[in-house]
Amino acid sequence: MFFDANPFWRLSSSLDMVRGILLTSNLPQLQNLIKRDPAAYKEEFLQQWNHYNSIREIFAINPEEQAHHFGELVTFISQVATCYPKETAQFPTQISTLLLESYNVLSLDTKKTLVQNLVMLRNKSVISSVDLMKTLFPLLPQTPSSNLRVFIRKTILNDIKTANLRTKNHKLNNAVQAMLFGMIERGLGADFVGDKGKTKMPAPTDSRKTSEEAMWAIILAKELWRKGIWRDAKTVAIIAQGCFHPVIKAQSASLHFFLGDEEDDEVDSDEENDGIDVRSVMHKREINKKTAANDRKARRLLKEAKKQRTKVTESIANFSALQLLRDPQTFGEKLYDILHNHDKKFSLDHKILIMQLLSRIMGSHKLCVLGFYTYIVKYLFHKQLRIPSILAGLAQSVHELTPPDALIPVIRKLAQEFVHPGVANEVIAAGINSIREICRRQPWAMEEDLLSDLIEYRKSRDKPVVSASRGLLRLYREVNPSMLKKKERGKEATMSVTGGAQPLPYGHAPDAATDIEGLSLLEDHLKELEMAKDGDEEEDEWNGWDVQEEDSDSDSDSDGWQAVSDDDEDIVISDSEDEAEKKEKEAADAEPRVSTLATTKILTPADFALLNTLKASASGASRPATSKNKRKQTDADDLNATNDFISENDILGPRKKAKADYEERMASIRSGREGRAKFGSAKGKQNKEHPSSTTNREKKRNKPIMMIMGSSAVKSKKTASLRQKQRKLRNHINKAKKS
Numbered sequence: 001m002f003f004d005a006n007p008f009w010r011l012s013s014s015l016d017m018v019r020g021i022l023l024t025s026n027l028p029q030l031q032n033l034i035k036r037d038p039a040a041y042k043e044e045f046l047q048q049w050n051h052y053n054s055i056r057e058i059f060a061i062n063p064e065e066q067a068h069h070f071g072e073l074v075t076f077i078s079q080v081a082t083c084y085p086k087e088t089a090q091f092p093t094q095i096s097t098l099l100l101e102s103y104n105v106l107s108l109d110t111k112k113t114l115v116q117n118l119v120m121l122r123n124k125s126v127i128s129s130v131d132l133m134k135t136l137f138p139l140l141p142q143t144p145s146s147n148l149r150v151f152i153r154k155t156i157l158n159d160i161k162t163a164n165l166r167t168k169n170h171k172l173n174n175a176v177q178a179m180l181f182g183m184i185e186r187g188l189g190a191d192f193v194g195d196k197g198k199t200k201m202p203a204p205t206d207s208r209k210t211s212e213e214a215m216w217a218i219i220l221a222k223e224l225w226r227k228g229i230w231r232d233a234k235t236v237a238i239i240a241q242g243c244f245h246p247v248i249k250a251q252s253a254s255l256h257f258f259l260g261d262e263e264d265d266e267v268d269s270d271e272e273n274d275g276i277d278v279r280s281v282m283h284k285r286e287i288n289k290k291t292a293a294n295d296r297k298a299r300r301l302l303k304e305a306k307k308q309r310t311k312v313t314e315s316i317a318n319f320s321a322l323q324l325l326r327d328p329q330t331f332g333e334k335l336y337d338i339l340h341n342h343d344k345k346f347s348l349d350h351k352i353l354i355m356q357l358l359s360r361i362m363g364s365h366k367l368c369v370l371g372f373y374t375y376i377v378k379y380l381f382h383k384q385l386r387i388p389s390i391l392a393g394l395a396q397s398v399h400e401l402t403p404p405d406a407l408i409p410v411i412r413k414l415a416q417e418f419v420h421p422g423v424a425n426e427v428i429a430a431g432i433n434s435i436r437e438i439c440r441r442q443p444w445a446m447e448e449d450l451l452s453d454l455i456e457y458r459k460s461r462d463k464p465v466v467s468a469s470r471g472l473l474r475l476y477r478e479v480n481p482s483m484l485k486k487k488e489r490g491k492e493a494t495m496s497v498t499g500g501a502q503p504l505p506y507g508h509a510p511d512a513a514t515d516i517e518g519l520s521l522l523e524d525h526l527k528e529l530e531m532a533k534d535g536d537e538e539e540d541e542w543n544g545w546d547v548q549e550e551d552s553d554s555d556s557d558s559d560g561w562q563a564v565s566d567d568d569e570d571i572v573i574s575d576s577e578d579e580a581e582k583k584e585k586e587a588a589d590a591e592p593r594v595s596t597l598a599t600t601k602i603l604t605p606a607d608f609a610l611l612n613t614l615k616a617s618a619s620g621a622s623r624p625a626t627s628k629n630k631r632k633q634t635d636a637d638d639l640n641a642t643n644d645f646i647s648e649n650d651i652l653g654p655r656k657k658a659k660a661d662y663e664e665r666m667a668s669i670r671s672g673r674e675g676r677a678k679f680g681s682a683k684g685k686q687n688k689e690h691p692s693s694t695t696n697r698e699k700k701r702n703k704p705i706m707m708i709m710g711s712s713a714v715k716s717k718k719t720a721s722l723r724q725k726q727r728k729l730r731n732h733i734n735k736a737k738k739s
Contacts, residue, residue, distance in 0.1 A: 141212030194345025359397035395437035407445035429464035
């Protein structure tokens with residue numbers, strides 16, 4: 001019989017076996033031990049790694065089998081992947097491939113586990129941000145769970161924000177922007193579905209997938225713009241591409257972005273919303289228990305909501321995306337083609353949305369899309385739905401370079417449909433205001449006979465009509481008084497006409513173009529570079545020429561420096577030359593400077609790009625840096641001065657007080673309740689043990705006789721028969737006995 005000569009070996013081997021079993025069944029404990037000493041537990045990790053590979057092959061065939069155990073192994077390997085980088089080199093690729101190829105057949109818990117572990121690998125710098133984005137972007141349109149969708153969306157935004165926190169990460173930004181471009185472009189070749197009527201057919205599966213991809217690309221680009229992470233022309237180009245998408249939902253989201261609307265066109269309503277529902281807060285304040293803590297909480301939420309509304313208003317006022325369009329003329333022509341070719345497929349609201357954006361681009365960039373005026377004429381009726389928005393868009397599209405021949409038929413149509421005795425005064429005022437806004441931008445679009453007729457409405461009895469007509473009269477007294485009759489010109493306009501003043505012809509600017517805007521900045525920048533280069537060359541020339549040092553006690557030679565004593569009166573040091581140079585420089589700065597760089601150098605695209613950068617930095621340096629609100633206000637003032645957008649109120653003019661809607665009435669009620677201890681009547685509550693108001697019967701008893709003389713109760717007493725009086729008396733006696 002064989003006996004083991006070393007029983008301690010058997011004991012240690014059995015202990016190792018027990019330890020292996022314990023560590024295999026307790027992955028969190030093994031994970032903790034591996035992080036402390038990776039080399040000592042490498043065999044245990046390799047055992048789990050082999051186990052993971054076996055289960056992964058089974059899981060690829062049948063995802064429902066051992067899904068929970070597979071998720072635990074993935075989490076374990078993700079936690080310790082940095083300890084064994086060589087062994088787990090293919091692990092992130094395996095997870096990404098599994099998500100992209102089998103995402104629709106995986107369970108929701110497995111999806112969450114795999115996505116979370118992939119994000120963990122990015123946080124541990126095992127994979128790059130670009131690799132993570134390549135996996136997460138295709139998952140957004142396929143995710144039915146709102147919670148998982150919000151997590152993926154937050155991860156994408158936070159990762160891009162963190163990468164651009166200190167300096168711009170151009171590599172990541174370019175890669176992500178290329179992905180967003182691709183997500184939108186994949187669906188541009190499909191047919192327009194439209195949103196008019198109930199005849200639209202359900203889109204195919206591939207079309208729905210591409211439309212969801214485009215929608216998410218637009219949402220992410222808008223969010224990155226809103227948060228200030230991306231504020232460049234590439235972001236604007238991505239959303240501009242969405243304006244031509246055949247799916248109405250994606251197209252509408254892009255149009256709202258350029259118009260500055262805060263209407264949320266996201267995929268579903270269960271997305272993350274940072275805003276505060278004021279109506280919900282007020283409702284909870286009314287129905288919940290009245291305590292001081294609840295009141296403080298409600299006031300704090302209302303104050304925060306007010307701050308958010310102010311922030312939204314400032315962001316809308318600082319909307320500069322229209323100015324970053326690369327080719328506004330082509331963009332406007334494409335918008336008009338969509339509007340004209342697919343007119344029957346779009347609802348009126350969507351067509352007005354396209355009109356508003358097209359007119360705003362035409363006014364901002366001074367474009368000429370002449371077909372737009374022929375198209376919009378068919379909507380110029382006073383009974384047309386949403387006609388104030390259409391008129392505002394029409395006036396917004398006009399500028400000083402718009403041909404008057406294209407506007408004369410439009411103004412005639414407005415005068416025929418809106419300005420005549422057969423319509424209401426509000427319609428007349430809206431028509432004259434629209435004509436005035438068009439003529440304010442292009443005065444040569446008005447005819448003398450029509451102008452004379454419109455000015456006569458200043459004698460009307462309706463205040464809005466009088467105001468509109470007088471506004472038109474004041475306009476032509478300033479821009480072209482020769483079109484008015486002599487008695488209508490006024491004193492100053494008559495003097496200007498008598499003095500020989502003539503209005504500027506069409507196409508002429510008040511000041512001739514003498515320079516490219518901001519070209520002096522580029523000239524100064526190039527001069528600074530040349531001076532810096534010359535200074536470096538001069539320093540290089542002095543290299544090797546050291547001045548010989550001498551002792552202070554040695555006598556200086558005749559060719560050396562000579563000391564100047566205080567007794568020498570012949571040498572006079574004056575700053576007169578410096579002062580003269582300073583005055584000359586101030587005088588030069590006061591005059592308009594014309595750069596000669598364009599006549600001495602051929603400007604390249606790189607020079608123009610540098611010029612745009614210098615202009616942006618100069619405008620940022622000119623703003624006060626002490627206050628953030630001042631900077632935002634300056635941006636808003638600059639934008640308003642450039643675009644001069646028109647609202648519906650400019651078309652409608654001053655109106656009588658309209659009937660308040662529900663929100664306005666509730667706001668008035670809430671403002672009236674402020675400062676009151678208790679709502680309701682305080683009558684009859686002073687001298688009672690338990691405060692209460694009087695009953696309706698008591699109030700009826702205390703009414704004056706003259707208030708109830710005409711009531712049915714009093715009249716019925718006068719006309720009651722004897723039998724009715726007896727019956728009423730008997731009922732009164734019986735009731736008194738019972739009480």
